[in-house]
């Protein structure tokens with residue numbers, strides 16, 4: 001008989017990052033009883049690391065900006081596989097969401113006349129990112145959590161959800177344990193919002209935090225929801241590469257937004273060598289024009305360093321493979337050079353990029369005001385996730401919602417920097433609003449005790465396997481394999497090999513053993529993570545095999561071109577009746593004429 005503590009709420013939000021907190025605030029403001037659950041301490045969710053800013057067409061720095069330009073930039077960045085409805089809602093609603101955050105006490109850097117300052121970022125036509133130095137995520141979390149606590153949200157920190165509970169088709173709650181004591185908890189809820197973030201820990205080199213083990217995606221998949229766009233895994237072009245202990249840590253795009261340039265080992269700005277046709281008209285064709293753009297010249301076009309992340313990452317990979325890389329296998333990112341252009345350059349770098357300055361000084365003993373940084377691609381963001389209705393964020397499972405990085409749709413084949421923090425605000429808010437509506441319109445579902453017992457038994461299995469293989473060995477093997485075989489450049493035979501290895505790893509994971517007791521047992525926590533990572537890795541690999549073209553973040557050596565035959569659908573993965581992973585091609589609904597026209601106008 002399962003032993004657990006029971007909690008009852010109208011809306012249960014799993015995840016205390018930007019999306020989860022924003023959803024919780026909205027559901028609570030709508031008068032429902034809300035709980036938020038987080039694997040880490042409140043205030044420590046991955047969002048806290050976000051640096052560059054929140055994309056919103058406030059038009060404070062360039063008055064030519066508006067939602068139509070933001071919409072078209074987002075669609076172009078996503079190579080038109082985005083949910084156009086989500087891109088429309090996002091572009092229209094992001095400015096009000098930023099102002100709302102400001103009204104709740106968030107600090108922002110300011111223009112001279114006191115408005116929220118906005119900076120340049122890759123793929124955005126105008127300076128669009130509202131920011132606080134390079135610590136924007138921290139400010140967002142601080143503000144949302146203060147606001148949420150005052151609304152009376154219940155918070156369960158350091159709790160891990162291992163299973164969603166259903167009543168027939170609909171969701172009825174979730175089951176998990178507290179990490180401190182290892183006690184089980186049953187959360188009954190009329191509606192559940194997944195806001196668990198991404199899957200970065202499926203890869204060896206990543207900017208993502210330890211929490212990013214794809215839990216929400218695996219929970220939703222097991223509950224019957226579809227996962228969409230799983231082939232689109234974003235590799236950020238600039239992660240630290242040296243020393244090895246810090247490999248993967250992000251170097252914000254803000255460095256390039258402030259004038260930083262990429263050079264190879266002979267000092268050449270190689271990004272001018274390859275500008276994709278889709279961006280030719282919008283990109284500077286000489287260094288002088290690029291510099292003027294970063295300094296706010298409205299007549300200049302952006303430098304090629306600010307092209308989309310997928311493209312910049314592949315150009316860096318090309319330089320390294322062709323022998324023009326830096327000593328540790330990356331390229332050079334130089335912000336120190338701006339000292340030759342502006343007075344007090346070193347002070348300006350420290351003021352605008354304080355975290356970057358300290359990060360390199362403390363972790364690599366490099367003074368970025370004096371010498372270039374060594375950088376290379378790092379797995380950064382998951383465009384794919386739980387398939388949701390664009391307006392309400394409800395998944396295929398009634399009562400189950402998803403928002404933030406664990407949801408899919410807004411970004412299509414490639415996310416623009418800054419569009420995640422705005423995604424969290426816009427769709428976190430919508431998820432909270434519609435989850436509250438669902439909770440008001442439905443009574444609580446009944447809990448199937450056999451389902452609870454099965455979840456508890458499964459969670460405890462690793463303790464019963466004395467001498468079983470440790471979970472870390474499997475996690476490391478998986479990370480090596482995904483990095484090598486389903487990474488930044490893919491091909492058919494390698495991905496088939498990956499599927500074979502996934503099968504073996506899955507079998508090994510079912511024999512995994514942990515020792516000790518349930519209190520703060522990191523091995524036990526990792527055993528749960530590994531199962532989720534295996535599910536999402538299989539979904540990534542199968543979807544990547546199915547998309548036989550190169551588009552956005554998905555690049556195939558064996559199909560290096562974009563193919564119109566793959567332009568009209570998203571790939572969705574769902575659990576089949578026999579427990580197998582089923583793929584389908586889901587056509588993208590036709591775009592309304594007025595949105596088509598916007599895209600035409602902005603070309």
Ligand SMILES: Cc1cc2nc3c(=O)[nH]c(=O)nc-3n(C[C@H](O)[C@H](O)[C@H](O)COP(=O)(O)OP(=O)(O)OC[C@H]3O[C@@H](n4cnc5c(N)ncnc54)[C@H](O)[C@@H]3O)c2cc1C
Pocket residue numbers: 014015016017018019020037038039040045046047048049050051052053054055136137159160161162176195196197198207208209211215216250380381403404405406417418419420421422424
């Ligand atoms: C270094 C870095 C810098 C970035 N900078 C920017 C930027 O400037 N602008 C931008 O737009 N984007 C940026 N991003 C991306 C952006 O930060 C993330 O996409 C975003 O913060 C994700 O927020 P979220 O609310 O979806 O998830 P998170 O903030 O990751 O929150 C996930 C929550 O879910 C909880 N959770 C997970 N699994 C479980 C479980 N099983 N049970 C209970 N709780 C669980 C976690 O504990 C956590 O509380 C950056 C990313 C990184 C890594």
